[in-house]
Amino acid sequence: MRESLWLYPAVEIVHIVGIGLLFGSIAILDLRLLGFSKSISVRRLASHVLPWSAAAFLLIVPSGFMMFIAHASDLIASPVFVLKMCLILAAGVNAALFHTAVFPSVGVWDSEEMRKLGPPPSARACAAASLLIWISVIACGRLLAYF
Ligand code: HEM
DSSP states (O other): OSOTTTTTHHHHHHHHHHHHHHHHHHHHHHHHHHHTTTTTTTHHHHHHHHHHHHHHHHHHHHHHHHHHHHHHHHHTTTTHHOOOOOHHHHHHHHHHIIIIIGGHHHHHHHHTTGGGOOOOOOHHHHHHHHHHHHHHHHHHHHHHOOO
């Protein structure tokens, strides 16, 4: 990674493409959960976008790991890198909470009759947290170049 002129930037482009796919797919679902575009079924939207969010990790994690091994000792000592990893963990916990405690009741609040009321406060809270956490992860990733 360090010896080749083109390898690091090529891997970084893969990382960024993955980030675009991950954040794009997650943000679309989060905005729906916040109450936008109520005519669209949450279940149908989730079944369309979530496989793309999962696929994005196949681009992000190996590329992130490859960039990490090029500067491992600097990154381990960087508070920004540690914060970024903690935030990714927090995003995982938030997603797990959503899928175990909120999504199982989607059949009720996403039904034809209930849909116009919008998702429950618990779904909105998870969506708001998700947007905030992923934007912070992106900010930490970008700040790694400076701190
Ligand atoms: C899962 C979501 C992730 C997001 C949203 C994310 C976000 C970012 C962003 C926005 C950048 C800056 C790219 C640029 O400015 O060119 C970046 C760089 C980087 N990321 Fe990630 N990242 C993620 C996961 C990971 C993982 C899992 C690792 C390591 C195991 C990692 C390691 C790195 C490294 C080493 C850099 C390069 C910093 C540099 O060369 O300046 N990332 N990331």
